Amino acid sequence: MKTSNKFTLVRVSFAPVFFLLYFIPIWTQNTLLARISAFVMIPALALVQLTDYWDGHYARKNNEVSDFGKLFDPFADVMLNLTLFLCAQASVSGRRYMPILLFVLILYREFSMNFLRMVAVSNGTAIAARKGGKLKTVFYIASGFFMLAVESALRLGFDISACQDTLHFVAVLLFSVCVVLSYASFIDYIRTFAALFKTK
Numbered sequence: 001m002k003t004s005n006k007f008t009l010v011r012v013s014f015a016p017v018f019f020l021l022y023f024i025p026i027w028t029q030n031t032l033l034a035r036i037s038a039f040v041m042i043p044a045l046a047l048v049q050l051t052d053y054w055d056g057h058y059a060r061k062n063n064e065v066s067d068f069g070k071l072f073d074p075f076a077d078v079m080l081n082l083t084l085f086l087c088a089q090a091s092v093s094g095r096r097y098m099p100i101l102l103f104v105l106i107l108y109r110e111f112s113m114n115f116l117r118m119v120a121v122s123n124g125t126a127i128a129a130r131k132g133g134k135l136k137t138v139f140y141i142a143s144g145f146f147m148l149a150v151e152s153a154l155r156l157g158f159d160i161s162a163c164q165d166t167l168h169f170v171a172v173l174l175f176s177v178c179v180v181l182s183y184a185s186f187i188d189y190i191r192t193f194a195a196l197f198k199t200k
Contacts, residue, residue, distance in 0.1 A: 004059035004069060007051040011076035014048045015083040022087040025155065034092060038155035042148050045084075049141060052077065070127070071117060077137060078110045084144040088175070092154050093164070097147045097171040102179050109182045113189065120193060127193060132185030139181055143174035 001009070021041060025034035055073060059065045085106060088098035120127045150167050153160050160167065 002059075002066075002069070003062060004055040004057075005072060007055035007058065008069070008072050008076045010051045011048055011080045014044075015079045018045065018048075018080070019083050019087065022151075023090065026090055026092055034155040035157075038152035041152060042145065045144070045148065048080070071121065074117070074133075075114075078114070081137070081140045081144070082107065082110060084140075084147075085175075088144070088147050088171075091151055095168060097150070097168065098175045099172060102172075102175050105179050106182055109179075109186050113186055116186075116189060116193065125193070127189065130185065130188060130192070132181070132188045136178065136181040136185045139174070139178045143171070143178050146174055147171050 018041070021037050021044070024030075025037050052073070055069070059069055085098055085103050089096055089100065089103060091097060117127050150160070150164075150171065
């Protein structure tokens with residue numbers, strides 16, 4: 001496997017690991033595990049997110065840019081981001097950071113985008129990330145880290161009750177922006193690659 005694709009594989013492999021890291025303390029109600037996860041979640045996710053830069057860097061440096069990589073990279077992003085948003089459906093406090101409706105809307109968008117990429121491949125075209133898609137990804141990541149910061153504070157026993165409603169509102173607002181940007185970028189992809197559907 002090419003070096004760039006190995007970095008991408010790290011993101012795919014980390015998604016289920018992160019899911020368990022987040023949910024096991026909730027399932028077990030174990031305070032020690034909750035504290036450990038609070039210290040590990042953000043640094044681990046930050047390190048894994050860096051692989052998104054490294055895979056592109058090595059793909060260009062080693063001349064490893066390929067149609068497979070152009071598909072594998074966004075697939076890894078979707079796997080990791082949807083896992084993060086799934087985690088936002090639960091908390092040690094019992095509250096959702098992300099309303100289920102927003103999660104479903106993003107889920108539908110990502111599956112639809114995946115279908116668009118498959119149609120493109122069937123026509124011999126690999127859809128690379130556009131500016132709108134990259135901006136959407138930035139907000140995905142920022143929203144996820146904000147949610148994890150709040151959740152980590154709760155798991156470490158900090159008293160944030162006085163501002164918890166405000167923090168929850170900010171989380172919902174950020175995730176709402178994610179939905180808007182995700183659909184705006186999807187419309188942009190459809191407009192840009194509309195010709196791919198004319199023969200279908």
